[in-house]
Amino acid sequence: MNDSRKRHKLSITSSLLITVSAILIVVSLFFPWWKMVFYAPQYPEGLNIIVYPNKLQGEIDIINGLNHYIGMSNFSKENFPELSYLSYLIGGLAVLTLLTAILRNKKVLYGLIGIITIGGVVGVLDLHFALQKYGTNLSPKAPIKIDPFVPPIIGQNTVANFTTHSLLGTGIYFVIAAFILLLIPLWKDRKK
Amino acid sequence: MKKWIPIVSGLLVGFIAATISFADFSGKTNTEAASSNKSNAEKVYVPFGQKDDYYLFASGGHSGQMFIYGVPSMRKIRTIPVFSQDSATGYGFDEHSKKLMGGYTWGDLHHPAFSETKGDYDGKWMFATDVGNSRAAVVDLKTFTTKDIIKVPNTAGPHCAAFVTENTEYMFLPTRFAVPVGQKYESLDDYSQKYRGVMSAVTFDEKNVKLNIAYQVALPPWSYDLSDAGKKGSADWAVMTTYNTEESTTTMEVNASQADRDYIVLFNWKELEKMVKEGKYEDVDGQKMIYPEKQKGGIYLVPVAKSPHGVDVTPDGKFFIASGKLAPTMTVFSFEKAFKAVENKEFAGERNGIPILNYKSVMEREVNPENALGPLHTQFDDKGMAYTTMFISSEIVKWDPKTGKTLDRVPVQYSPGHSVAAEGDTVSPDGHWLVALNKIAKDTYLSVGPSHPESMQLIDISGKMKVILSAPVDPEPHYAQMIKADKIKTINVYPKDTKNPDAVYKQNDTKIVRKGNEVHVYGIAMRSRFIFDHKAKRPDVIEVNQGDHVFIHLTNIDFDEDITHGFAINSYDLNMEVQPGQTNTMEFTADKAGTFPIYCTNFCSALHQEMNGYFLVKPKN
Numbered sequence: 046m047n048d049s050r051k052r053h054k055l056s057i058t059s060s061l062l063i064t065v066s067a068i069l070i071v072v073s074l075f076f077p078w079w080k081m082v083f084y085a086p087q088y089p090e091g092l093n094i095i096v097y098p099n100k101l102q103g104e105i106d107i108i109n110g111l112n113h114y115i116g117m118s119n120f121s122k123e124n125f126p127e128l129s130y131l132s133y134l135i136g137g138l139a140v141l142t143l144l145t146a147i148l149r150n151k152k153v154l155y156g157l158i159g160i161i162t163i164g165g166v167v168g169v170l171d172l173h174f175a176l177q178k179y180g181t182n183l184s185p186k187a188p189i190k191i192d193p194f195v196p197p198i199i200g201q202n203t204v205a206n207f208t209t210h211s212l213l214g215t216g217i218y219f220v221i222a223a224f225i226l227l228l229i230p231l232w233k234d235r236k237k
Numbered sequence: 238m239k240k241w242i243p244i245v246s247g248l249l250v251g252f253i254a255a256t257i258s259f260a261d262f263s264g265k266t267n268t269e270a271a272s273s274n275k276s277n278a279e280k281v282y283v284p285f286g287q288k289d290d291y292y293l294f295a296s297g298g299h300s301g302q303m304f305i306y307g308v309p310s311m312r313k314i315r316t317i318p319v320f321s322q323d324s325a326t327g328y329g330f331d332e333h334s335k336k337l338m339g340g341y342t343w344g345d346l347h348h349p350a351f352s353e354t355k356g357d358y359d360g361k362w363m364f365a366t367d368v369g370n371s372r373a374a375v376v377d378l379k380t381f382t383t384k385d386i387i388k389v390p391n392t393a394g395p396h397c398a399a400f401v402t403e404n405t406e407y408m409f410l411p412t413r414f415a416v417p418v419g420q421k422y423e424s425l426d427d428y429s430q431k432y433r434g435v436m437s438a439v440t441f442d443e444k445n446v447k448l449n450i451a452y453q454v455a456l457p458p459w460s461y462d463l464s465d466a467g468k469k470g471s472a473d474w475a476v477m478t479t480y481n482t483e484e485s486t487t488t489m490e491v492n493a494s495q496a497d498r499d500y501i502v503l504f505n506w507k508e509l510e511k512m513v514k515e516g517k518y519e520d521v522d523g524q525k526m527i528y529p530e531k532q533k534g535g536i537y538l539v540p541v542a543k544s545p546h547g548v549d550v551t552p553d554g555k556f557f558i559a560s561g562k563l564a565p566t567m568t569v570f571s572f573e574k575a576f577k578a579v580e581n582k583e584f585a586g587e588r589n590g591i592p593i594l595n596y597k598s599v600m601e602r603e604v605n606p607e608n609a610l611g612p613l614h615t616q617f618d619d620k621g622m623a624y625t626t627m628f629i630s631s632e633i634v635k636w637d638p639k640t641g642k643t644l645d646r647v648p649v650q651y652s653p654g655h656s657v658a659a660e661g662d663t664v665s666p667d668g669h670w671l672v673a674l675n676k677i678a679k680d681t682y683l684s685v686g687p688s689h690p691e692s693m694q695l696i697d698i699s700g701k702m703k704v705i706l707s708a709p710v711d712p713e714p715h716y717a718q719m720i721k722a723d724k725i726k727t728i729n730v731y732p733k734d735t736k737n738p739d740a741v742y743k744q745n746d747t748k749i750v751r752k753g754n755e756v757h758v759y760g761i762a763m764r765s766r767f768i769f770d771h772k773a774k775r776p777d778v779i780e781v782n783q784g785d786h787v788f789i790h791l792t793n794i795d796f797d798e799d800i801t802h803g804f805a806i807n808s809y810d811l812n813m814e815v816q817p818g819q820t821n822t823m824e825f826t827a828d829k830a831g832t833f834p835i836y837c838t839n840f841c842s843a844l845h846q847e848m849n850g851y852f853l854v855k856p857k858n
Contacts (some may be wrong), residue, residue: 104797107795114764
C-alpha cells in the first residue's frame with residue numbers, strides 16, 4: 046500500500062519542474078502566441094497580425110483596409126470570441142499545473158498532460174478553421190477574384206501581391222517549454 | 238578530471254563564431270580613408286535603401302514655397318507650399334490653409350530659419366518670411382506642412398530673414414521697404430519724416446502653434462537687408478545691415494549708392510523687451526511701437542562699407558562679419574569691442590536719434606581677398622572658417638576670420654547669392670558640405686529657352702574646396718539651411734483625434750447633415766472609395782440644392798504611410814488632399830447647378846481610377 050503510494054508520488058525536483066511549468070504558462074499570457082506577417086513589394090517592412098491570448102495587435106487596420114479588395118472579411122476581436130475567454134482557460138491551466146506540483150501525484154500529472162494535449166490539438170484546429178473561413182469565404186463581389194486559399198499555421202503562402210509568413214510567437218514557445226517540463230518528471234520518476 | 242577543457246574550448250569556439258558572424262570589421266578609420274579616395278560621383282551617390290545625411294531647406298522665393306533637398310545627393314524631395322496656393326497638395330483650397338493664406342494667392346518666401354535651442358537647430362519648426370505680402374509663417378517639421386501665418390502690419394517686405402534668437406525667444410522681421418505707419422498714403426516728398434522701416438519682434442507659441450507680434454520698432458526709413466542673432470556671449474544682441482541710408486525715393490540703384498558708409502543696426506533685444514515691459518512704447522493700431530529717437534537705449538549704429546548685404550555672426554558669437562556688396566571688403570567687427578564702446582559711450586554722433594558707434598573702436602579687421610568682388614554672405618565650418626559668396630567674381634572664398642587670411646577659393650556657375658554650409662550658421666557648424674545658391678545657370682543644364690532654372694552647386698569643403706555636383710532648382714532660393722537628417726522626427730500618419738468634431742473614423746459614422754441651406758458632409762476616404770453617407774443608396778454621392786453652403790469634412794481612414802487621397806470636384810475649381818489619418822474641410826457655395834463628378838486626385842491604389850462619386854446640384858427652379 047505504502048509502496049504503491051510511493052510509486053505514484055513525484056519527487057521534489059519534479060514538483061519544482063512542474064511549478065516552473067506553471068509559471069511559464071502564466072508568463073506566456075503576456076507574449077504573442079502566433080503571428081502572420083504580410084509582405085508585398087509596397088510593404089517591404091511587413092504588415093503584422095499578432096495574436097495574443099486576449100487581443101490582436103499589429104497593422105490590423107491597414108490589413109482590413111486592403112482585404113476588401115479580395116473580398117475577405119475584417120479581422121477583429123469581435124470575430125474571434127476565443128480571445129475573450131482564452132486567457133482564462135490558460136490561467137485555469139496554470140492553476141491546474143500548480144495544483145499538480147503541490148499534489149505530486151503521477152496520475153494527476155498524466156491527466157494534466159492529457160488536458161494540455163487535447164487543448165493543443167483543439168487550439169490548432171480552431172486556428173486552422175479560422176484561417177480556412179477567412180481564406181475560403183470570399184465575397185463574390187470582390188474587385189479582385191482569387192481562388193480560395195487556406196494559409197498554413199506555420200509557413201508561407203502567396204495571396205495576390207502578398208506573401209504571408211505564419212510564425213509561432215514567443216508565448217507558444219513558453220508553452221512548449223512548459224509542456225516539456227511536464228514530461229521530464231515522467232522519465233525522471235520512472236519505475237526503476 | 239580536466240572537465241574544464243571541453244567547457245573552455247566550447248566557450249572559445251562560440252565566441253569566435255559570434256565574432257565572425259556579428260563583428261563589424263569595417264572600422265571607422267577605414268571608411269574615412271576610403272571617402273577621401275572616392276570619386277565625385279561616389280561622394281554624392283546615395284543608393285536605394287540609404288538616405289541622405291542632410292536636409293536642405295531652400296527658400297522658394299517668389300514661388301512662395303519652400304524646397305526640400307537631400308544632401309549630398311541633391312535630389313529634390315518635397316515642395317512645401319507656404320505663401321502660395323498649391324493644387325498638388327490642395328494648399329490654399331482646404332479651409333485651414335485658405336484661412337492661413339489670408340486672401341493672398343502668392344508670396345515671396347525669402348529667408349528660412351530653423352527653430353533653435355542653445356543656438357543649435359532643434360529640428361522642430363521652420364520659420365519663413367514673405368516679402369511679397371508682408372507675412373511670416375511657421376512650418377511643422379513633424380509633417381512638413383505650414384501651420385500658421387501672420388500678417389505683419391506697418392511693414393512692407395520683411396526680407397531680411399526671419400532670424401531667430403538663440404532659444405527661439407523671438408524671430409525678428411526687419412523690413413526691406415520703408416512705408417508710413419499703417420501703410421497709409423503719404424507723399425514721397427515727406428519720406429524722411431513720415432516713412433519708417435519698422436522691425437517686428439515675433440514670438441512663437443509652441444503649444445498653440447501660433448505666431449504673435451510682441452512689439453515693433455520704428456527704425457529710420459532705410460532698407461534693412463540681412464540680419465543675424467548673436468550667439469553665446471552675444472546672445473542678447475542682434476545685427477542687421479542697412480542700405481539707402483541716403484533716404485532716396487527714386488532710382489535707388491544710383492541714389493541709394495551714394496554714401497560711402499551705411500550702417501549695421503546693433504540692438505539688444507533683452508533691453509527692448511524690458512522697455513516694452515516698462516511701458517516705454519506707443520500704441521499704434523494695437524501694436525506696441527518703440528520709437529528709438531524717443532524711447533532711447535538698446536539700439537546702436539555701426540558704420541560699415543557702403544550698401545552691405547550679409548551680416549553673419551561667427552559660431553563662437555564673438556564677431557560679426559559684414560559683406561560689402563558694392564565695396565570689395567568684408568569687415569570683421571568685434572562684439573566685445575562694441576559692448577565696450579557702448580559702455581564708454583564712444584559715439585560718433587547720432588543718426589535719426591540713434592547713437593553711432595565709432596567705426597575704429599568696433600572694427601576688428603578689414604578683409605579684402607585679391608580680386609574678389611561682391612561679397613554677399615558668409616557661412617562657417619566646424620573649424621570656424623568663413624566661406625563668403627562673391628556675387629560679382631562668381632566664387633566662394635574661404636578665409637580665416639581670426640587672421641583675415643584667404644585660405645582657398647573656388648569658382649561657381651554663376652553669381653552666387655547666398656551659400657549654405659551644413660548647420661553653417663549655428664554655434665556648431667558641421668563642415669564637410671557647402672551649397673552655393675547661384676542666381677544664373679545659363680549653360681549648365683539642357684536648355685529650356687531664354688530663361689533657365691537657378692542652380693545649386695554642392696561643394697565638398699572637407700579638403701580643398703571642390704564643386705562636385707550641380708542641381709537645377711525652380712525660382713528661387715535666396716537662402717537655405719542645412720540640418721542633420723536625424724534631428725528631424727516626422728510622423729508616419731496623423732494620429733486619431735477623437736476630439737475633432739469634423740473627423741469620422743468609421744464607415745458607419747459617415748453622414749450628411751442638413752441645417753437650413755447649410756449642408757455638412759462627414760465623410761471618409763479609403764482605398765478605393767469615398768463614403769459620405771453609409772446609409773444612402775449611393776454612399777459616394779452628395780446631392781445639394783443650388784445656393785446651398787456646403788461643408789465637406791473628409792477623413793482619410795487609411796492609417797498607412799503615404800496613402801494620401803485627393804478630393805476634387807470637377808468643374809468646381811476645387812481640390813484638396815487628406816494625408817493618412819488626416820481630416821480636412823472644404824467649404825464653398827454650390828452656385829452652379831448640374832452634375833459634377835467627384836474623384837480622388839492623388840493616386841492611391843490599383844482601383845484609384847474607380848475612386849469617385851458625384852456631386853449633384855439641383856437647380857433652383
